[in-house]
Amino acid sequence: MRPVPLKLGPGSDLHRSLVQLGRAQNAPGFVLGVVGNLSQVAFQCPGPGGPTVLQGDFEIISLQGTVGPEGVHLHLSFSDGDCQVWGGHLEPGSLVLKGADLLVGVLAEPAPAEQPAPAAGQSAPATGQPRVAIAVRPGCPYSARALRMLRTLGIPHALVEPRAEGSVPQVFIDGVFIGGYDALAERHGRGELTGLR
Incomplete structure (x- = not known):
């Protein structure tokens, strides 16, 4: 260290x-x-x-x-x-x-650089890349909650730029847009996020 x-x-x-x-x-x-x-x-x-x-x-x-x-x-x-x-x-x-x-x-060894979110409809990222990508904005409480949920659950994720027309957070799984914080929380409630660790 x-x-x-x-x-x-x-x-x-x-x-x-x-x-x-x-x-x-x-x-x-x-x-x-x-x-x-x-x-x-x-x-x-x-x-x-x-x-x-x-x-x-x-x-x-x-x-x-x-x-x-x-x-x-x-x-x-x-x-x-x-x-x-x-x-x-x-x-x-x-x-x-x-x-x-x-x-x-x-930690002495630097982490790999962040990977961009795959385009919608693309197949799952290559091995070693996070399956989850999330777009957030500073000061947004729902962005902070979504990031906190992913970290608490130990789910690797990449930060990406938000779509200009959309609200944040914007969550992508395997390149497919699933929605914002509420959609992420619903999937967590159904136990669907555990396979993303």
Whole structure:
């Protein structure tokens, strides 16, 4: 494992900075440590509903999770001025107040570059390529939920550019468009995603 330091200045978006780091390193890794504070925090609690956004002076207590070329999956805990502790999935829009210093452990061997989504109607991708491709946009809560579901289930996936006319997320299995988050969740509920691991 190779340690990679990340120093963020005021106004930096914590989530997006780690997404950029994962893409730049082109290898999976883990957040090893963090010290810093935030002026705004966007986080997703378990269950339905969109992200919660708080503004103020918040001290980061912990940040755990994975970083890689396909995205991030991060859990944040932080405290407010009354030492009340909050936590959940880190979302875009969490802004650094004065500064934040992070250490990310990146695996020595780089991961293969992302593969584009196959065209509709094409046969399944060649061996070693993900059968699932997904198009997302930053800040979209349903995109974040779909990515979280795929990561939690351990399903390999490639990130692709969204179709201009469509909403996100856009999910493709073996090159065939199946729909968005609801369609993915329905297939998960029927147990149809386990074969994609």
